[in-house]
Amino acid sequence: MKIKKPGSGSSSSMGAGKSSSGSKSVSMKSIEPGEGIIHTSFLDQLTNVQIDDIKKSLKELIEEIDEVGSKLAFASSMDIFFKYKNLIRQFIKEVEGSLYKITENPSIRFLDNNKVFVIVNKIDKSLEEFTKDIMSNQIDRLEIVRRVDEIRGMLMDVII
DSSP: OOEEOTTOOOTTSBTTTBOTTSOBOEEOOOOOTTTTOOOOOHHHHHHHHHHHHHHHHHHHHHHHHHHHHHHHHHSOOHHHHHHHHHHHHHHHHHHHHHHHHHHTSTTOOSSOHHHHHHHHHHHHHHHHHHHHHHHTTOOOHHHHHHHHHHHHHHHHHHHO
C-alpha cells in the first residue's frame, strides 16, 4: 500500500485512489501539534466545576426556600417565618462567599458583582419590611404570597 502525501506531485500513485497493484492508496493530512485540541488550564476547569457546584447548591436552597415560603402562606406562624428568613440569610451568605472565591480568578465572570450586591440589598430591605409586617400582624395571606414571590424572583435573579 502506498501513502500519498497531499499536495505532492508524486507520480507513484495512480489516478482515482488506486495504485498500480490495484490496492487503494491512503491520503494523509499532516497535523500540526495541538491542532483540534481545546486548551483549558487546570484552574479554569476547576473554577468551572466550582461554579457548577455553587449553582447547584443555590438552586437546592431556593427549592427549600420555596417549600418553606409555601408553608408560610398557608400557616403564618413565627416559627415558619424565622425558618424562611434564616434560609434566605443562608442563601445570601453562600452567594457572598461564592463571589469572593470566584473573584479571586479575574478571568472568570460568573456573576456581575455590582448586580449581585444591588439585588442582595433589595432582598435585605424586602426581608426587613416583611419582618416588620409579620411581627405587627399587619399583613394578610395574599400579601404574604406576594412578598414570598417577590423575594423568590430576586433570588433567581442572583443565579441567572
